[in-house]
Amino acid sequence: MTTALLTLDNVSKNFGGNHAVSNVSFALKEGEIVGLIGPNGAGKTTLVNVITGVQRASNGRIRFVGVDVTEQRPYQAARRGLARTFQIVQPFPAMTVLENVAAGALFGGAQASRAHATEVARQQLEFVGLAGFADRPASALTLAGRKRLELAKSLAMQPKLLMLDEVNAGLNASEIDGALALIRKVAERGITILVIEHLMKVVMSLAQRLLVLHHGQLIADGVPNEIVDDPRVIEAYLGGKFARRLKEMRRHG
Amino acid sequence: MTPTATRLIVFAVWVIVLASVPLWAGNYFVRMAILIAMFSALALSWNFIGGFTGYPSLSTAAFFGLGCYVGALSQRAGVPMVLAWLVATVFVGAFAAALGAIILRLRGHYFAIGSIALVEVTRLVISSWGSLTGGGDGLNVPLVQGGPDAVARTFLAVMLVIMVIVFAVTVIVDRGRLGFGLRCIQQNEDAADMVGIDTTRYKVIAYVLSALFCGTVGAAYASWTGYIDPTDTFSILMTIKVPVMCLLGGAGTVLGPVVGTAVYMLLEEVLWANFLDYNRAILGAVTVLLILFLPGGLLRIDYRALVARVGARSRPSGAAA
Amino acid sequence: MQYLQILVNGIVLGTLYACLAVGFSLVWGVLNVINMLHGSFIILGGYLTFFAWHSFGIHPLLALPFVALVLYGIGYATQLMIINRVVSEPVLTTLTLTFGLDLILYNFMTVYYTATPRRVTLDLGVLELGDIFLPVDRLFGMALALLLTGLLYVVLRGSRIGRAIVAVRMDGAAAALMGIRVDRIYAVTFGIGALMAGAAGAIFSMVFPITSNLTGDFLGKAFVVCVIGGLGSVPGALAGGLALGVIESFAGQFFGPQHAITVGFVLMLVLLIVKPTGLTGIKGYE
Numbered sequence: 001m002t003t004a005l006l007t008l009d010n011v012s013k014n015f016g017g018n019h020a021v022s023n024v025s026f027a028l029k030e031g032e033i034v035g036l037i038g039p040n041g042a043g044k045t046t047l048v049n050v051i052t053g054v055q056r057a058s059n060g061r062i063r064f065v066g067v068d069v070t071e072q073r074p075y076q077a078a079r080r081g082l083a084r085t086f087q088i089v090q091p092f093p094a095m096t097v098l099e100n101v102a103a104g105a106l107f108g109g110a111q112a113s114r115a116h117a118t119e120v121a122r123q124q125l126e127f128v129g130l131a132g133f134a135d136r137p138a139s140a141l142t143l144a145g146r147k148r149l150e151l152a153k154s155l156a157m158q159p160k161l162l163m164l165d166e167v168n169a170g171l172n173a174s175e176i177d178g179a180l181a182l183i184r185k186v187a188e189r190g191i192t193i194l195v196i197e198h199l200m201k202v203v204m205s206l207a208q209r210l211l212v213l214h215h216g217q218l219i220a221d222g223v224p225n226e227i228v229d230d231p232r233v234i235e236a237y238l239g240g241k242f243a244r245r246l247k248e249m250r251r252h253g
Numbered sequence: 254m255t256p257t258a259t260r261l262i263v264f265a266v267w268v269i270v271l272a273s274v275p276l277w278a279g280n281y282f283v284r285m286a287i288l289i290a291m292f293s294a295l296a297l298s299w300n301f302i303g304g305f306t307g308y309p310s311l312s313t314a315a316f317f318g319l320g321c322y323v324g325a326l327s328q329r330a331g332v333p334m335v336l337a338w339l340v341a342t343v344f345v346g347a348f349a350a351a352l353g354a355i356i357l358r359l360r361g362h363y364f365a366i367g368s369i370a371l372v373e374v375t376r377l378v379i380s381s382w383g384s385l386t387g388g389g390d391g392l393n394v395p396l397v398q399g400g401p402d403a404v405a406r407t408f409l410a411v412m413l414v415i416m417v418i419v420f421a422v423t424v425i426v427d428r429g430r431l432g433f434g435l436r437c438i439q440q441n442e443d444a445a446d447m448v449g450i451d452t453t454r455y456k457v458i459a460y461v462l463s464a465l466f467c468g469t470v471g472a473a474y475a476s477w478t479g480y481i482d483p484t485d486t487f488s489i490l491m492t493i494k495v496p497v498m499c500l501l502g503g504a505g506t507v508l509g510p511v512v513g514t515a516v517y518m519l520l521e522e523v524l525w526a527n528f529l530d531y532n533r534a535i536l537g538a539v540t541v542l543l544i545l546f547l548p549g550g551l552l553r554i555d556y557r558a559l560v561a562r563v564g565a566r567s568r569p570s571g572a573a574a
Numbered sequence: 575m576q577y578l579q580i581l582v583n584g585i586v587l588g589t590l591y592a593c594l595a596v597g598f599s600l601v602w603g604v605l606n607v608i609n610m611l612h613g614s615f616i617i618l619g620g621y622l623t624f625f626a627w628h629s630f631g632i633h634p635l636l637a638l639p640f641v642a643l644v645l646y647g648i649g650y651a652t653q654l655m656i657i658n659r660v661v662s663e664p665v666l667t668t669l670t671l672t673f674g675l676d677l678i679l680y681n682f683m684t685v686y687y688t689a690t691p692r693r694v695t696l697d698l699g700v701l702e703l704g705d706i707f708l709p710v711d712r713l714f715g716m717a718l719a720l721l722l723t724g725l726l727y728v729v730l731r732g733s734r735i736g737r738a739i740v741a742v743r744m745d746g747a748a749a750a751l752m753g754i755r756v757d758r759i760y761a762v763t764f765g766i767g768a769l770m771a772g773a774a775g776a777i778f779s780m781v782f783p784i785t786s787n788l789t790g791d792f793l794g795k796a797f798v799v800c801v802i803g804g805l806g807s808v809p810g811a812l813a814g815g816l817a818l819g820v821i822e823s824f825a826g827q828f829f830g831p832q833h834a835i836t837v838g839f840v841l842m843l844v845l846l847i848v849k850p851t852g853l854t855g856i857k858g859y860e
Binding site (some may be wrong): 304307500532534537540543 | 602606608656657659660664665666671674675676677678680681684685741765797833835836839840842843847
């Protein structure tokens with residue numbers, strides 16, 4: 001049995017009376033591609049924030065590569081190999097594309113010097129297909145380009161686990177296909193991937209396993225085929241009335 | 254020639270020019286050279302926190318003033334002059350380190366206000382502690398032996414040495430991890446966090462660097478003038494002038510603070526000499542014009558584009574190049 | 575001196591502080607600009623009132639509306655023509671700009687008015703309520719301050735312009751999309767800020783001697799009031815002003831008058847670290 005890379009044990013995050021994340025427990029194994037899905041407001045981004053230390057868990061414990069990282073700060077997460085991209089991209093706008101990625105390599109990826117970091121950065125830019133833009137300012141990229149930049153920056157940090165938060169938001173159909181291909185290439189490098197998505201087509205074609213979040217709680221954890229039929233999942237996405245109607249329809253053949 | 258080499262050469266030339274002033278000008282100009290070197294060091298210091306890191310610190314006067322007083326009090330207690338300067342440097346550095354972690358949690362406006370409040374509070378504390386500091390009456394510092402020419406030349410050398418040291422530190426920071434990290438923080442602090450930069454540690458280091466040499470300069474200034482008082486040393490005017498000088502040249506660049514200080518102080522000198530009554534107003538006007546028309550500072554203007562535009566305008570329309 | 579007298583002194587002083595700070599708080603809260611001209615606007619208002627009284631025999635109460643209008647005009651024009659160009663820039667830029675403008679204004683005031691203290695002396699006597707002494711000119715000033723502050727509150731909540739200002743403060747982009755001319759609103763807001771400063775100065779000239787050296791002190795008090803009370807709201811300025819007045823009054827009694835100001839600043843520093851949003855909890859801008 002492969003050891004778990006990331007385990008969450010009863011993790012909760014409360015904002016005052018708002019239980020954004022409630023008693024979530026799951027484990028990610030090395031090399032997996034797992035999808036984290038759920039309706040808007042389910043708490044997906046909050047969960048990622050808690051895992052990476054942007055926010056502190058109210059309860060529960062998080063272990064990464066065997067180390068308890070519940071109280072870590074974001075920069076520590078980065079150095080440990082926990083990388084994430086943002087739903088709303090966060091580049092360093094006035095710096096060049098190359099410098100952006102080099103930052104990831106130098107700090108998160110612990111490269112020895114700026115020169116080494118720049119080398120690693122070039123490789124990552126090749127990988128994501130942005131090599132031609134290396135010396136342009138990050139602010140000059142289109143949205144699709146910036147998403148690739150985020151990815152390159154995260155890869156430069158030599159992550160063990162990469163969390164992609166709504167990486168397809170704002171992209172058109174062909175750009176999404178390109179993103180999918182890229183993500184598969186990343187997985188081939190042996191990096192464990194957690195994809196947060198609400199586009200079913202994307203998740204279905206990528207994920208080997210699905211985690212479903214609803215009102216901050218984990219309501220399902222399994223292979224895509226099972227999840228699709230899971231009544232709780234259907235109810236969460238479509239609402240109780242429609243779920244019941246669906247059940248009726250199925251029963252009556 | 255690499256950009257760094259160009260900068261080093263320009264800087265070296267400027268230092269030589271300043272150092273040579275006693276050879277071709279009288280005491281008045283030597284004094285001006287001392288002040289230019291002094292403010293250059295202050296502007297270079299501010300550059301670490303204000304330019305590289307993007308935190309609008311307005312605490313320069315607090316660090317300078319503390320440096321003055323710690324240096325002066327040390328000397329009065331019998332500590333040899335240069336050692337007193339070192340004591341002041343260490344004290345101000347420790348002060349900034351202790352304060353930094355707390356005050357750097359503030360951002361933007363609140364950080365600016367907090368940093369100005371620091372100047373006021375330090376001034377008021379020094380003012381009120383009359384038994385130690387002489388309060389509003391000020392403090393006399395043991396004078397350096399020698400005639401005015403020799404003293405002036407000595408302190409010109411001192412200020413130039415400090416200026417060179419701060420410049421050297423700037424170059425090292427600019428080229429290394431720290432500088433890169435600070436720039437990332439300035440661009441997007443949250444993203445810097447996520448990329449693996451320990452933003453708190455880096456910010457505190459920048460803050461301490463911005464304070465350290467202000468302490469040295471302050472202590473040396475006290476030794477030079479022989480008398481300090483709270484109003485002159487904790488001056489709000491100075492605490493805003495220093496960032497303006499840096500902004501004028503180009504904050505976040507290596508030579509910017511040096512260029513900006515030189516231009517500003519020479520301008521100030523011309524205005525003072527010719528428009529004594531209105532020199533503040535004109536200084537104010539210069540500041541306003543700077544903010545409105547030179548947002549990046551002198552070193553960030555694309556001079557080639559400017560020349561091309563001017564050239565195009567002076568050519569009659571329709572004429573071939 | 576018994577505690578009640580100290581408290582009353584503090585409250586009277588506090589209303590004056592609230593009035594002088596509310597314009598500054600509005601500009602900071604709505605425009606995101608720290609207006610270094612504020613102190614000079616106050617002094618200008620004071621000087622204009624004094625000279626109306628001294629040279630033309632005009633009673634300050636009559637002069638006040640005119641002074642307020644003049645300051646409004648100056649503020650409106652300054653914002654529209656100069657500050658609006660950089661109003662969305664970071665704090666150091668706008669602060670330095672207003673500082674530069676302040677240098678100009680301060681210089682002209684010093685040259686024109688000289689540093690001689692000026693005060694409108696209305697011999698109104700002292701009111702005695704039991705053991706409490708209340709100089710009537712201060713009471714008068716307090717009443718005016720409260721009136722003006724209240725007026726501003728009513729205008730902000732009730733009038734169309736007032737509601738536009740509040741809208742811009744809450745969400746400038748949304749306000750623009752709704753057809754509000756944000757640059758004009760900025761100019762109006764800054765104008766109001768200058769107006770309140772000038773009016774406060776007019777009131778002060780009846781109570782204290784005015785000199786241009788005081789610009790820094792007034793500005794400092796405005797800062798402290800804003801941090802204590804919160805930005806961009808009239809109740810906040812009132813709360814902050816009263817708090818500062820009372821604290822200064824007691825601090826002056828126990829630590830000596832020269833330390834009263836230090837206490838205010840130290841309090842401000844502490845609050846910045848602990849609760850920068852102030853008593854009313856309205857967050858300013860980062």
